[in-house]
Amino acid sequence: MxxxxxxxxxxxxxxxxxxxxxxxxxxxxxxxxxxxxxxxxxxxxxxxxxxxxxxxxxxxxxxxxxxxxxxxxxxxxxxxxxxxxxxxxxxxxxxxxxxxxxxxxxxxxxxxxxTSVYTLIVPDTSDLAAVEALTDPALKGRRIGIIAGTPPAAHLARHGLIGKSKGYNLVVDRRHESPAVDMLDDLKSGEIDAAVLWGPLGGPLVKTDYPGFKVIPLIKEELPPRxxxxxxxxxxxxxxxxxxxxxxxxxxxxxxxxxxxxxxxxxxxxxxxxxxxxxxx
The missing domain is CATH 3.40.190.10 (Periplasmic binding protein-like II)
Incomplete structure (x- = not known):
């Protein structure tokens, strides 16, 4: 596997x-x-x-x-x-x-x-709000948050986006550390330009705590991993x-x-x- x-x-x-x-x-x-x-x-x-x-x-x-x-x-x-x-x-x-x-x-x-999907999360006022896929040239040179080792990281690497990305820990004790919240806080502060998160995690967080963000389901990625x-x-x-x-x-x-x-x-x-x-x- x-x-x-x-x-x-x-x-x-x-x-x-x-x-x-x-x-x-x-x-x-x-x-x-x-x-x-x-x-x-x-x-x-x-x-x-x-x-x-x-x-x-x-x-x-x-x-x-x-x-x-x-x-x-x-x-x-x-x-x-x-x-x-x-x-x-x-x-x-x-x-x-x-x-x-x-x-x-x-x-x-x-x-x-x-069934759900990984998502790209950006400020709804950003020029990235029109992006629909990780292949979009608008993402070139942008700092993207990614949970290290998750499937979208392979796509970022394939498209030349991993070099400037900011990684967040995957395996943590959520009682003491919350990588998804840290990532969205960094997006809010401008530390990163976009965040990639598993939809059932990112979608609800945005709905309750980050109303100025847009959640974009990544349904147009054709190459593996899915x-x-x-x-x-x-x-x-x-x-x-x-x-x-x-x-x-x-x-x-x-x-x-x-x-x-x-x-x-x-x-x-x-x-x-x-x-x-x-x-x-």
């Missing part, structure tokens, strides 16, 4: 979905899955996705799911870094991780419930009954899921990453 793919999977954003369970809401799906609470494995400091004060958009989605299931939400908090799955899902402390890239080998993936990813929920390997129930929930409530994510500012794209989805709330 390419290094950038492994990196993306470490970066995967936790996203809980709004779904409803057919039949008995509290029905136990296996000997391991709780029938008394929706037990969610989550990072306590991964805002705008998850946060211990439950201010993240996945927390709001968790409340939606719990209401549908007629269950309370119960969190197991652990930093999403090395050991996250081992110490949460595999340790049977919780039953579901909200937001794993499709095909992750450490979990059993549900069907994907949204910049769009399908996001699933992760359950314990072997929990096929639980997986099938969640797949049904996703299918039955996709419009509500889309609306919740859209309200949060998550840029949603089609499954092939070629078009932005227009969602009406």
């Amino acid at each position: 390419p290094a950038w793919a492994k990196t993306l999977r470490r970066l995967t954003i936790p996203l809980l979905l709004g779904v409803s369970l057919a039949g008995s809401a509290g029905a136990q799906t296996s000997d391991l899955v709780s029938n008394t609470a929706l037990r969610v494995c989550a990072d306590p400091a991964n805002y705008p996705m998850s946060a211990k004060d439950e201010s993240g958009f996945e927390n709001k989605l968790a409340e939606f799911v719990a209401a549908k299931l007629d269950l309370p939400v119960q969190y197991t908090w652990y930093p999403m870094a090395t050991g996250f799955i081992r110490n949460t899902l595999r340790a049977k402390q919780c039953d579901i991780v909200m937001g794993y890239a499709q095909g992750h080998e450490l979990v059993l993936n549900t069907n994907h419930y949204f 910049l769009f990813y399908r996001i699933t929920m992760g359950v314990r390997i072997g929990e096929k009954v639980w997986q099938r129930q969640l797949n049904s929930l996703i299918r039955r409530n996709q419009d509500e899921i889309n609306a919740l994510l859209n309200e949060a500012g998550v840029p949603l794209v089609t499954d092939l990453g070629t078009e932005v989805m227009e969602i009406s709330n």
Whole structure:
């Protein structure tokens, strides 16, 4: 597996979905899955996705799911870094991780419930606001913020943009360091001219804290590595009954899921990453 793919999977954003369970809401799906609470494995400091004060958009989605299931939400908090799955899902402390890239080998993936893409973020008054792709000549000579080791870095290198870019750490303890916020603060101060961020991270941050910025989904990049990813929920390997129930929930409530994510500012794209989805709330 390419290094950038492994990196993306470490970066995967936790996203809980709004779904409803057919039949008995509290029905136990296996000997391991709780029938008394929706037990969610989550990072306590991964805002705008998850946060211990439950201010993240996945927390709001968790409340939606719990209401549908007629269950309370119960969190197991652990930093999403090395050991996250081992110490949460595999340790049977919780039953579901909200937001794993499709095909992750450490979990059993549900069907994907949204597709998103990396984005270019610029001030809406900048001459870069008309840029639609990293191949645009207007980006030449500009200082671009990039999370080191993420897939867009390969594109910056290919297009001769990496030399003046400013790198930000990928693997950090978000309780003490927030590279995405640091990057957007640098963009606000003029330290950098543009920022490249994973959409479910950058989009909501811009919506809540940086209203003067424009978020441009990078859907026109044709060469690898791809910049769009399908996001699933992760359950314990072997929990096929639980997986099938969640797949049904996703299918039955996709419009509500889309609306919740859209309200949060998550840029949603089609499954092939070629078009932005227009969602009406």
